[in-house]
Amino acid sequence: MVEANFYLPNECWESIFAFLNHSDEDEHNHCCLKSLSLVSKHFLSITNAVQFSLNIYNPTRPFLYLLFKRFTNLTHLDFTCFRGDLDALLSQISCFRLNLTSLKISNQYAIPANGLRAFSRKITTLTSLTCSNLVSFDSTDLNLIAECFPLLEELDLSYPLNFINSYSYLLGVETLSTSLIKLRKINLTSHAYLNDQLLFQLFKNCKLLEEAVLLYCCQITNAGIASALRKRPSLRSLSLSNNKYAKHITLDFSDSLVSLRSLSCFDLLSLHISDELLSSIATIFLSLPLRRLVLQNCTGYSYYGIYCLLYNCRSIQHLDLQNATFMNDQCVAQLSLFLGDLRSVNLSKCSMLTHLALFVLARSCPSISEIKMEYTSIGKNIVENSNSSMDFVVNPRLKSLYLAHNSRLRSESLIMFASMFPNLQMLDLSYCYNISEESIYQVLKRCCKIRHLNLTGCNAVNYME
Known part of the structure; x- marks a missing residue:
């Protein structure tokens, strides 16, 4: 009843x-x-x-009518794995009544200009467009995007391989930045033509811009970046990397960060930075809601610099210190006192770190869900430190653990880690040569929620891959 x-x-x-x-x-x-x-x-x-999303493959095309009839609330289409006439396919899709807001056209030879024009005439709701990893990128593509999708809020044009008509990019960027008045996020990674003038124009015209990813843009300088930042104080996320004219981040650059009063994500990749710079930035970040900090493969700074920064920024949720070669277990123990809100951390290639750093993170960061400690010394001296091994705590929040290329990792340590993190869903043990088949069975027994297990290069369990 x-x-x-x-x-x-x-x-x-x-x-x-x-x-x-x-x-x-x-x-x-x-x-x-x-x-x-x-x-x-x-x-x-x-x-x-x-x-809400649908990936389009070559065999999908004959069934589009049935799929669109079945999934009536689709908002996102992904053509990354489609190999064929994309112009014709987009023209065909434009005939359906779809309220799409997101389109992904990556890993293609070029932007399908005719298809996008036909698509945009019928489907006018698009706010997000991704065209990354294109073999050929033409300056006229910028004009095409501006013409077809004036309501775009997110645009990803990262990692193009070749540029055509490079002399026309000045006009293209101007058209793009003045037409996309709602643009909030842009990724121009590896756009070799981008210089200080174009960057300034982009930041000046896109008044709602909140996120800019400018990795490997080889013509922009520190002065150009600083000048552009002063024009866009609303920026929330900024990603920069080493390039021909900006291998070092200077104190003059840090002064421009003062204007970014909403900055919450700050990524620096493969740049030379100093403790003085980090200390200067620390005072700026005192009043900023910084949630994400990436110093991946950066050089020139030491424990003192990162200590000053994290001491002043205690709301960090995502931290990446990959290849900070000075980091040891004691450093992690001290820094963890400031990382109570941490959700994910990358300490890969910090070669002095052992299992003790992993124990500290599990104990001091109760909300952590992802740890990357690849190419470290996990497993080293674990017998000598057997007493400390008994002090580990169970952390049920951790979902992803990346331990690839830890050649010292042994089966008994791995089983102990499985007991510490019973709710693991992702475990990467690739090229950990000294773990046994039996230890994998024990891990799966203790961590029954694992969905992704990488055993590439684990010779003793090769047949389980």
Whole structure:
């Protein structure tokens, strides 16, 4: 009788299924929805309603009509794996009534100009466009994007291989920056033509810009970056890297950060920085809501510099100190006192770190969900430190653990780590030569939620790959 009277409206089921699907950390993995759709026709219809993205492959094309009829709430299409006439396919898709907001056209030879024009005439709701890893990028592509999608808020044109008509990029950037008045995020990684003048123009014209990724843009200078930043105080996220004219980050650059009063994500890759610079930035970040800090492969700074910075910025949730060769277990223990909100950390290639650093992170960072400690000394001296090994705590929040290329890691240590992190979903043990088949069985027994296990190069368990 109770079962007969139990009823939930579809809206409630949709909220439940959307929550379950959103909790899946792999945005392209819809296993949860697939499983639920098998329960009943009712659940099938509901899962269809909460399917918002679709990856298009070559075999998909004949079934587009059925797929679009089935998934009526699609907002995102991904053509990354499609190999064929993309112009014709986009023209075909434009005939369907779709409220798409996001389009991904990556790993293609070039931007399908005719297809995008046909697409944009019928589908005018697009706010996000990704065209990364193109073999050929033409300056006229910037004009095309500005013409077809004036409502864009997010644009990713990263990692093009070749540039055509480079003399016309000045006009292209000007058209793009003046036309996309709603642009909030842009990724121009590896755009070799981008110089100080174009960067200034971009930041000046895009008044709503919040996130800029400018990695490997070989013609911009420290002075050019500083000048552009002063024009865009609303910036929340900034990513920079080593290039021909900006191998060092100077104190003059840090002065320009004062204007960025909302900066929450700051990424520096392969740059030479100093303790003096980090100390200077620390005083600036006292009043900023910094949540993400990346100093990946940076040189020139020491423990003192990062200590000053983290002492003043205690709300860091994502920290990347890859290749900070001065880092040892004691450094991690001291810095962890300032990292109570930490969610993810990358300490790969910090070769002096051992299992003791892992224990400290598990104990001092209760909310941490991802740890990367590849190419470290995990496993070294673990017998000598057996007493400290007994002090480990269980951290049920950790979901991802990357321990690749730790040649000293032994089976007994691995089993202990599995006991520490019972809710692991991702475990990378690639090229950890000294772990046994039995230890993998023990790990899977203790961590029953593991979905991704990388054993590449683990000779003793090769047949399990």
